[in-house]
Amino acid sequence: MNDIDEQLSEIIPRLRRFAVSLTRNPSSADDLVQSCLERALSSWSDKRPEGDLRAWLFSILYRQFLDAHRRSRRYARMLEFFTGRDDTQPSAERTVIAQSTLQAFDQLSTEQRALLLWVSVEGLSYKEVAEILDVPTGTVMSRLSRARQALRQLSDGEITRPSLRRLK
């Protein structure tokens, strides 16, 4: 196994986890990871040598997901046109009190899930996230703040009340 493959193999479990959090489906997540690795290996020379490998791979995978998602949304809209309904998205009115942080997390938007995973779980710097999303660092921080608040509201009830009570 060469050096590059070794570095990649270390990150693959993290890529798979990220892909699951985006697709919510383990098998399409692995398809996504596979095409991400293919892209990474064939455009290895585009990677900046000093850049963080993990952040670079996350950014490839995220873009591929968004592209695929856009395509499937178009497809879903077409289906909707023919069948008169849209089965692919949960009803907007459906409000679920999350039983766990994970359920709350799953209800966030794609970008909010990605942001929280990158920053809170993977510990990427704001600057790395700004580069992935191609937005200024300040924008990352305000979006992160909204994502945190959304997660807070969704998971309010179960987890936080005891700790808040304790603080009072």
Next chain:
Amino acid sequence: MISVPPSERDLHAYVDHQLNDDDRRLVETFLAGNVEMSAQVRAWQQDAQQLRAALSGALQQPANPDLDPALIRQRLKRQSRRHLASAAVLLITVSIGGISGWKAREMTLLSAAAPMADAMQAYRLFAQQGFLPADYRVSDDGDMQGWLDRYFTQAHRLPDLSGAGFKPVSGRLLSTEQGPAAMVVYEDPSGHKVSFYVRPPGPKNFMLPRGSRSDGELQAEYWSGSGYNYAMVSPSDTPAAQMLKQTEQF
């Protein structure tokens, strides 16, 4: 250095361990005296902690052999070899196709005296003899310039010869001693052919003054620009040759 009281952004940066030591201490001092903010920050920290715990299981999936980088690399290599093989069929060498090695050597020796001899040779092989099919053929809405731009990005635009009835019909990639070359063949309604030829100036960076010369039954107009050498080749003593001679700008 952050200001006190810290902004909401500073508090997030604190939660995410993105503050330097001094700023971190400032925030901690502030939080110690502010129950409400402290609860808020602690809730964020707790959410992050919960999320890390909840997602840690997803790192323990059994390995998927399809994701082995070495295998993916092999697969990519096989694919690119297939692409290369098909490209190799398309790319043939002027000096091998049709002329002997000795002739090719002569051509090299003569290259200074006979500029763009390869352009004329290519015309003979492909435009006159129809040796091998074209790599690219213009259909009704084909884009010859687009095809050429894929290989010679900064090159001069294809000359517009439609005034004389000539339209680009086919393109071919060639390899020459000076580097990769492309030839675009124009045709008029009666089947007369003119070629536009472009290639790098070669390792000696041999740039040409604008000129014209005849070789046998062919005539070439040649020039240099944008880092390439060019030639327009046509049979001598035809209206097309006259037209090319008189065309000031290609």
